[in-house]
Each structure stands twice: as structure tokens, then as C-alpha cells.
Amino acid sequence: MKVTVKKVHGSGNDFYIIDEMLLSEALPEEKRRQLALTLCDRQQSLGGADGVLYVSPSKTALARMRVINSDGSEASMCGNGLRTVARYLAEKHQLTDFTVETMKAILKVSEDEPLAEGIPTYRVEISPVTFAKETLPLVIDGEQLYDERVPAFSEQLHYSAVAVPNPHLISFVEGADFADQEKLARWLNSDNPYFTDGVNVSYVRRFSEDAIFVKTYERGVGFTNACGTAMSASSLMARLIHGGDFERKIDVYNPGGRVQCQVYREADTYRIDLIGNATFVFEAELVISADAKAVTVMSQTTTAEQIAYERMAQQAAQFVEAQSSI
Numbered sequence: 001m002k003v004t005v006k007k008v009h010g011s012g013n014d015f016y017i018i019d020e021m022l023l024s025e026a027l028p029e030e031k032r033r034q035l036a037l038t039l040c041d042r043q044q045s046l047g048g049a050d051g052v053l054y055v056s057p058s059k060t061a062l063a064r065m066r067v068i069n070s071d072g073s074e075a076s077m078c079g080n081g082l083r084t085v086a087r088y089l090a091e092k093h094q095l096t097d098f099t100v101e102t103m104k105a106i107l108k109v110s111e112d113e114p115l116a117e118g119i120p121t122y123r124v125e126i127s128p129v130t131f132a133k134e135t136l137p138l139v140i141d142g143e144q145l146y147d148e149r150v151p152a153f154s155e156q157l158h159y160s161a162v163a164v165p166n167p168h169l170i171s172f173v174e175g176a177d178f179a180d181q182e183k184l185a186r187w188l189n190s191d192n193p194y195f196t197d198g199v200n201v202s203y204v205r206r207f208s209e210d211a212i213f214v215k216t217y218e219r220g221v222g223f224t225n226a227c228g229t230a231m232s233a234s235s236l237m238a239r240l241i242h243g244g245d246f247e248r249k250i251d252v253y254n255p256g257g258r259v260q261c262q263v264y265r266e267a268d269t270y271r272i273d274l275i276g277n278a279t280f281v282f283e284a285e286l287v288i289s290a291d292a293k294a295v296t297v298m299s300q301t302t303t304a305e306q307i308a309y310e311r312m313a314q315q316a317a318q319f320v321e322a323q324s325s326i
């Protein structure tokens with residue numbers, strides 16, 4: 001089967017977009033998962049990815065986006081990925097703002113002011129936001145986990161658990177070293193009594209009221225350069241726990257670069273806008289084997305905009321380095 005893939009990234013969190021509307025034949029469900037496993041393999045000649053974003057027709061929005069992690073699991077949402085799908089659809093349909101159907105919500109997306117010179121930038125809605133433990137799911141005493149110590153996780157750190165709508169565990173740390181938290185993240189994404197469906201685990205450093213750094217161990221992937229829903233959830237917790245005017249933009253630095261988040265409180269619900277790059281890296285024509293376990297690359301064309309992105313990512317890294325030396 002011939003497949004065209006677009007290699008993309010949002011803040012260094014990389015994906016392949018597969019537009020199923022362009023396929024010569026429908027993709028059977030079991031092939032979607034296997035194709036994601038095959039394409040995301042970092043040993044693969046195209047370099048692998050953190051996941052695959054399948055774009056398909058929708059009855060309720062311009063199109064539908066499904067998110068398959070590199071381990072083959074399906075997630076309800078992907079913030080960095082949605083920005084790249086938004087740009088792909090904007091250019092395909094000559095539109096600047098529209099909605100995209102995801103597993104649990106129809107989300108607004110729009111083109112936004114460039115984050116930096118030469119950076120195509122999109123704004124995506126991250127919602128619904130819930131703290132109720134059943135929505136993660138999370139097994140604990142009480143109704144939610146909100147800025148509390150969990151001795152089984154850490155003697156010192158406080159944790160919050162929020163679904164946006166995929167599940168996130170957020171804690172604010174002082175030091176720059178997150179390495180010792182990998183053990184916890186691996187445990188909570190394997191057989192454990194707390195997060196029965198796994199969880200994205202993030203560690204947040206506050207540089208100021210409007211600047212944070214987020215590092216995330218993603219469910220179904222592992223440590224990534226950035227996790228859009230995690231950076232959004234971390235911005236929400238920064239506003240709720242550490243204050244600052246809600247809707248004022250927060251610069252969210254990450255190992256892959258920088259995005260911005262705006263947190264909105266409407267009555268008793270929250271919504272977050274995630275603003276950041278939607279970079280196209282290359283397009284490739286592939287021939288997929290019948291079992292979707294082998295890929296032959298027929299052509300591959302790389303874009304010039306990736307260079308502009310790498311310049312912005314380097315500036316972000318220099319800022320973080322300067323903070324770390326304070």
C-alpha cells in the first residue's frame with residue numbers, strides 16, 4: 001500500500017501525519033496500530049517519531065485527529081500534534097480557524113502570530129479539564145489529588161493530577177535534575193495501584209510568575225522533547241497554585257524549545273490555549289508491506305523551515321541555561 005507521510009513536530013515532539021483521505025484504500029483498524037509501531041521505531045530509516053496522527057473525515061468538525069503513541073497505545077489528545085494537524089488542514093483547506101474532532105472533544109484551532117521569525121505558529125484549545133479522579137483514572141482516597149504530598153511517590157514533592165482530557169501528574173521541583181523521577185514515571189506507567197491506565201508525568205521549574213520549564217515522561221512514549229497537554233496542565237497548576245493573572249501568557253520552556261499557554265477560568269471550568277510552532281520537517285512517499293511491519297521509502301523531501309525552528313530552540317536553550325546558572 002502506498003502512503004504519504006508528513007514528518008512534523010511541535011516543540012520537538014515529533015510525529016507523522018497520515019491523511020487517510022488521501023489513501024488509495026481504507027486503513028483497517030489493526031493496521032493503524034502496527035503502522036504506528038513500525039514508523040515510530042527510532043531505528044527506522046526515517047528516524048522514527050513519538051507518535052502517529054491519523055487525520056480522517058468528521059461529521060462534526062473540519063476533520064478528525066486520532067493519536068497513536070509510539071508504543072501503539074491510543075491517546076485521547078495530543079497538544080503539540082494538534083497544532084501540526086491544524087496547520088496541515090489550514091493549508092489544505094485555505095482556512096485560518098476551524099475545529100478538529102478528537103476522541104473526547106471538538107476543539108478550536110487557529111493560526112496565530114509567529115513565536116519567532118520564520119516559525120509557523122498555531123493556537124489550539126486544550127479541554128475539557130477535570131480534576132475528578134475517575135476522569136484520569138486515579139485510585140486514591142478523596143476526590144482529587146491537588147498540590148498534596150504522596151509519600152509513595154516522593155518524601156518531599158507535592159503532586160497534582162488533572163485530565164486535559166488525557167491524564168497528567170504534575171509536580172513543581174526546585175532543582176534542574178529530574179532524572180531521579182524517571183523511576184516513579186516508569187512505575188506509574190506499568191502495573192501500579194494508582195494510575196490504572198498510565199499517566200504523563202511532568203516536573204516543573206518556575207523561573208518567574210510567567211515563565212516555567214516542563215520536562216515530561218509521556219505515557220506510551222517515555223521522555224520526550226515536549227508534551228503539549230503536559231505544558232498546558234503545568235501552566236494551569238502554576239496559575240492555580242502559584243498565582244498570576246489567569247489569562248496572561250506563560251512562556252513554557254522545554255527540552256525541545258518554547259511554547260506559550262493561556263489559562264482561562266469560566267465559571268467553575270478551566271480551558272487552556274496552547275500556542276506554539278507547527279513545523280513541517282519532510283514529506284515522504286512510502287510503500288507499506290501487507291502486515292504494515294515493513295516500509296520502503298520511495299521519496300523524501302525536507303523543508304527549509306526546520307532550520308528556523310532550530311535557531312529558536314537554541315535561543316530557548318540558552319535562556320534555560322542562563323536561568324540554571326542563577
Ligand SMILES: N[C@H](CCC[C@H](N)C(=O)O)C(=O)O
Nearest residue numbers: 075078079080166227228229
Ligand atoms: N502520550 C500522551 C499522548 C501524546 C500527548 C503529547 N505528545 C502532547 O503533545 O500532548 C498520552 O498517552 O496521553
